[in-house]
Amino acid sequence: MPELDRDTARDWIERWDRQQEEGLPDREDRFTALIDAVEEGTGRPDPLVLDVGCGPGSLAVRLLARLPRATVIGIDADPVSMTLGRAAYADVPGLRFADLDLRTPGWSAGLGLDRAPDAAVSTTALHWLPEPDLRALYAELAAVLRPGGLLLDGDHFTLNASQTPVLAALDLALRQREDRRRFPGGHPENWHDWWKAVAADPVLAPHVAERDRRRVDAGHHGGTQSAQLATHVEALRTAGFTEVGTLWQRGDNRLLCGVLPPA
Numbered sequence: 001m002p003e004l005d006r007d008t009a010r011d012w013i014e015r016w017d018r019q020q021e022e023g024l025p026d027r028e029d030r031f032t033a034l035i036d037a038v039e040e041g042t043g044r045p046d047p048l049v050l051d052v053g054c055g056p057g058s059l060a061v062r063l064l065a066r067l068p069r070a071t072v073i074g075i076d077a078d079p080v081s082m083t084l085g086r087a088a089y090a091d092v093p094g095l096r097f098a099d100l101d102l103r104t105p106g107w108s109a110g111l112g113l114d115r116a117p118d119a120a121v122s123t124t125a126l127h128w129l130p131e132p133d134l135r136a137l138y139a140e141l142a143a144v145l146r147p148g149g150l151l152l153d154g155d156h157f158t159l160n161a162s163q164t165p166v167l168a169a170l171d172l173a174l175r176q177r178e179d180r181r182r183f184p185g186g187h188p189e190n191w192h193d194w195w196k197a198v199a200a201d202p203v204l205a206p207h208v209a210e211r212d213r214r215r216v217d218a219g220h221h222g223g224t225q226s227a228q229l230a231t232h233v234e235a236l237r238t239a240g241f242t243e244v245g246t247l248w249q250r251g252d253n254r255l256l257c258g259v260l261p262p263a
Contacts, residue, residue: 004203009087012198013056016084019194020058020124022187023179026250030123030154031059033248033255035066038119041150041259045069047118050111050144052137053102053125057085057095063121064094073111077101078216079207080198101214103133108144116146123154126232128217131225134232138239138258147263151241154248154255157229171252178251232256 021027038047046069051060054074063072074097076082082099089095100107120141126134141151156175161168189197199208211217225231233256236244241258248255 004083004087006087006090008203009056009084012084012204013058013088015189015197016056016194017058019187019189019191022183022190024124024156024253025182026253027123029250030248030253030255031062034059034121034123034152034154035063037150037152037247037255037257038063038070038121039067041257042118044118046071048113048115049073050075050117050120050141052120052122052141053128054085054097054122055081055125057081057089057097059121059123060085060095061089061092064092068094070094072096073098073117075100075102075107075111077103077214079210079214080204083204083207102129102137105136105140108140113144117144117149118146119150119152120145121152125155126153127155127224127227129226131231131235134226135235135238138235138241142239142241142260145260147260149260151236151258152247152255153232153257154253156227156252157232157254157256158227158252160228160230163230175251229254229256 038049045067047067049063049070049072051072051074054060054076055078057074060072060074064070071094074085074095077100079099082097085097098111100110126137129137138151145151159168159171198204233244236258240260242261243259245257246254247257
């Protein structure tokens with residue numbers, strides 16, 4: 001299989017970041033808020049952070065640029081993301097990637113941790129998990145993180161249409177209206193377009209085939225219980241996070257935080 005060089009991998013990640021920002025213009029602001037929370041909430045200059053559903057490492061490298069003494073473990077089962085991240089950021093101190101499936105109970109045993117992590121972070125990733133897997137993930141994180149540890153998840157969290165139908169409809173309508181104002185001619189490249197381009201690349205195509213074999217994206221993007229704010233809040237509380245709330249928000253784009261009780 002042909003090797004992927006660093007510059008090509010970084011070009012693909014740059015293109016990934018651009019299409020992500022097409023649907024999430026406040027992405028960098030959310031990254032900044034999340035890293036602020038890690039820096040303030042862990043209370044140490046060298047936190048151990050789990051980047052859950054890390055993709056190609058966009059959040060991880062931003063976090064390490066701000067906190068160069070941190071250690072970040074990027075966790076994902078997507079072979080395309082893992083290939084891009086490892087090729088692009090092999091020279092970034094403090095960063096390593098773990099090819100683990102978050103849907104598999106006990107996945108954290110494969111991390112080889114020498115101490116309890118201070119925080120787990122995620123952005124625009126956990127909504128694809130079916131609700132039972134999401135609940136199991138939060139329970140496993142609660143068992144792995146240190147006492148007082150943080151869970152920080154940035155995503156589009158929708159309202160429950162069966163409980164608050166008017167608010168849920170307005171929430172969606174405002175997001176759609178803002179998108180049309182920002183992009184009146186449509187988006188030049190969206191999530192699906194990016195994946196089509198990757199699949200056409202002869203170096204990355206075998207990794208796309210492996211991704212399909214693993215069923216990494218098994219039809220769970222959007223429209224599920226795991227996209228709802230109430231699902232995440234209730235699942236975090238059930239897992240043992242005693243404080244749960246929104247730290248930052250613009251529309252349905254939220255940074256949700258869960259805090260474990262201290263020792």
